[in-house]
Amino acid sequence: MQRRHALAALAAVGLPAWAAGKPIVLGFSQIGAESAWRTANSASIKQAAKDAGITLKFADAQQKQENQIKALRAFIAQKVDVIALSPVVETGFGTVLREAKAAGIPVILTDRLVKEADESLWVSFMGSDFVEEGRRAGRWLIDKTKGGTGEVRIVELQGTVGAAPALDRKKGFEEAIKDQPRLKIVRSQTADFSRAKGKEVMEAFLKAEAGRKVDVLYAHNDDMALGAIQAIEEAGLKPGKDILVISIDGVRAAFEAMVAGKLNVTVECSPLLGPPLMQAVKDLKAGKTLPRRIVTEEGVFPAEVAARELPKRRY
Ligand code: GYE
Numbered sequence: 001m002q003r004r005h006a007l008a009a010l011a012a013v014g015l016p017a018w019a020a021g022k023p024i025v026l027g028f029s030q031i032g033a034e035s036a037w038r039t040a041n042s043a044s045i046k047q048a049a050k051d052a053g054i055t056l057k058f059a060d061a062q063q064k065q066e067n068q069i070k071a072l073r074a075f076i077a078q079k080v081d082v083i084a085l086s087p088v089v090e091t092g093f094g095t096v097l098r099e100a101k102a103a104g105i106p107v108i109l110t111d112r113l114v115k116e117a118d119e120s121l122w123v124s125f126m127g128s129d130f131v132e133e134g135r136r137a138g139r140w141l142i143d144k145t146k147g148g149t150g151e152v153r154i155v156e157l158q159g160t161v162g163a164a165p166a167l168d169r170k171k172g173f174e175e176a177i178k179d180q181p182r183l184k185i186v187r188s189q190t191a192d193f194s195r196a197k198g199k200e201v202m203e204a205f206l207k208a209e210a211g212r213k214v215d216v217l218y219a220h221n222d223d224m225a226l227g228a229i230q231a232i233e234e235a236g237l238k239p240g241k242d243i244l245v246i247s248i249d250g251v252r253a254a255f256e257a258m259v260a261g262k263l264n265v266t267v268e269c270s271p272l273l274g275p276p277l278m279q280a281v282k283d284l285k286a287g288k289t290l291p292r293r294i295v296t297e298e299g300v301f302p303a304e305v306a307a308r309e310l311p312k313r314r315y
Helices: 003-012 035-050 065-077 094-102 129-143 162-179 197-210 222-234 252-259 276-284 303-312
Strands: 025-030 055-060 081-087 107-110 124-126 153-159 183-190 216-217 244-249 264-269 293-295 298-304
Touching: 025 065, 035 055, 035 094, 035 222, 035 264, 035 276, 065 081, 065 094, 081 276, 094 107, 107 276, 124 276, 129 153, 129 162, 129 183, 129 216, 129 244, 129 264, 129 298, 153 162, 153 197, 153 222, 162 183, 162 298, 183 197, 216 222, 222 244, 222 252, 244 303, 252 264, 252 298, 252 303, 298 303
Parallel strands: 025 055, 025 081, 081 107, 107 124, 124 293, 153 183, 153 216, 216 244, 244 264
Antiparallel strands: 264 298
16 A cells, blocks of 8 residues: 555544654643753653654643643643653642543653552653662661761751652651661751752751751752752851761762762662653554553762762763
């Protein structure tokens, strides 16, 4: 059969546009631009869509769930082929996900998971194991403080309230240190994954703890740690020495801070989800069943290896 006829035949049986040679349309609802991780994640997704010949409708929600819900409704109205969602918080997406399902548009969750009893509302979730990241941070600290005596007083900067990585990184860290009576979280507050808030909340912590020693800062991401490092320095203390600094993500600026001796360890969380997402979209449209869970492989980078690793970092 000639190509023209083949296309006509496809159209006749009502197959979607992409099957007739038109590019697949992917609607992606991104959280915002709160961190270096997020910026790298957006860049990865845009580049991978281009490379894969997928038409990307990219919506930045500026950290607001209501904007994500609006974006998803717009994607449904536009009849995109696939929706990808990186949900800012875990709860409250059920209704709009049911609308997508009713419209026959498959949803892939990327980066963060939602909490919904009906797991058929998404076809796959790709991203990191945030609980394990929290455990890795905790294990590093146990190792670092091994053999010492006396209380180790920890302050914690949490990510966005209600977000999967904030809840899970807290949980994993607490789980790892629970049998270590010396290790105590003395303060814990959200700084919304941002550098500016990280600085602000750390200042408040140090003020509130005046006269008492803060031994460790555990930040749920690098940006908050980098902001807090500034607050520590402005308080006349040495980050990385007077206060051990532990964070998560592994962005370039964190490696630079480690090389400068101001950050002690970063637990890697890769934002490079663009290529696996585009592969998943293609597989889905080719009729394949996606794995329910696609986990990202990641490591832990202590300051000792930072100088060697820095040139290899891709984000
Ligand atoms: O760690 C943080 C970002 O969801 C894994 O969101 C992501 C987190 C990441 O703002 O930097």
